[in-house]
Amino acid sequence: MTAHVKPKRPAPLSLRLNKAERKRLEKLAGDQPLGSFIKDRVFADALMPGASEVLDRYQMLVRVLAALGENDVFANLDAIAKAIEAGDLVLSDEQEAQIAASCLLVLEMRDDLIRALGLKPPAQPYDGDY
Template identity: 35%
Template sequence: MTAPVSNAFEEAASKPSKSKPKYPPPLSLRLTPNERERLERDAGQLTLSAYIRLCLFGDSVPKHRTRGTKVIKDHEALALVLHHFMHSNIANNLNQLAKATHMGTLPIDDETTSCLREACTEVVQIRAVLVQALGQSGRRK
């Protein structure tokens, strides 16, 4: 190897790597099902971690980054949508349509157009149910 190339490798190897901040290991606590249920109920919209910190340290603890509050608003609606997805071939059918479109072999006649419109309507309905179940507004940001 020539000297400039060797030097370049040495420089690259000697650069400090970006290290992630070290966090202490997590604390584990075993609870009975009743104790956990009570904690979750008392926490309300807070995560369990945030609620426990609040109980232990009060308002003096700095806010931690969280993933947010409990997201699913309607478990039954979500279960219904997932059930329909499990018993449908929608993913496979959409993949076949995309493949045929890319190959230029998708016949665009009245029947195909009608089926595509119907599929789009169903996807919009599925999206609406998912948005409702997840408690979102449905508007894109």
Template identity: 40%
Template sequence: MEIKRPSPFSLRLSFEQRLRLEREAGDMPLGAYILEKVFNGEAAPRRRGKNPVKDHQALAQVLGKLGQSRLSSNLNQLARSANTGSLPVTPDTEAALLEAVAEIREIRRLLIEALNLEAD
């Protein structure tokens, strides 16, 4: 008589539940993390996660600034004008370029901070 093996067990999770488990698992495979939690009560200590976001609020601010800015459109217009030779280099143009550079530097700084990276 052959012993019948039980079929594999699957588990349905909501999007939010899966996201939470993935955050908790860090860089540990999700299945391994769940097994560890179920059978040992505690999972191995988290290592650096797949999503290295240190500050979600700061990241939201940066993305908000990017959404509100017209940087990409303005830079595209400047590049087009420079390529056609129709970009007059006046003090106003230079000031606008320096302002755009400052804004991009600030966005870069905020992203580096929010993602918990080190600036080079």
């Protein structure tokens, strides 16, 4: 009787990155584990022609959505709208309408980006009174 011999697995691959490279890689990967992200990027063309282009577009959408969140755009627009409602910021009706339209456009852009990523947008935090 012969013993069952397990085939040897290849040694793991090690990749050294400086802090900036690691930070960029983590940002590009988003919520995806780094190993999976790297494998997907390296082998995307082999899996499906044009897949790397789709992945690149997806990553661009992720970066734009992240930039919207990182720059406090929503919080700043919300603060302006609340100041208008409280009477702390006096504007003409036209200026108030322009700010309200801007708020809605930013929310629509956010929702479009989220949908383009295949996700469901969150419930709107605004009640449309702006």
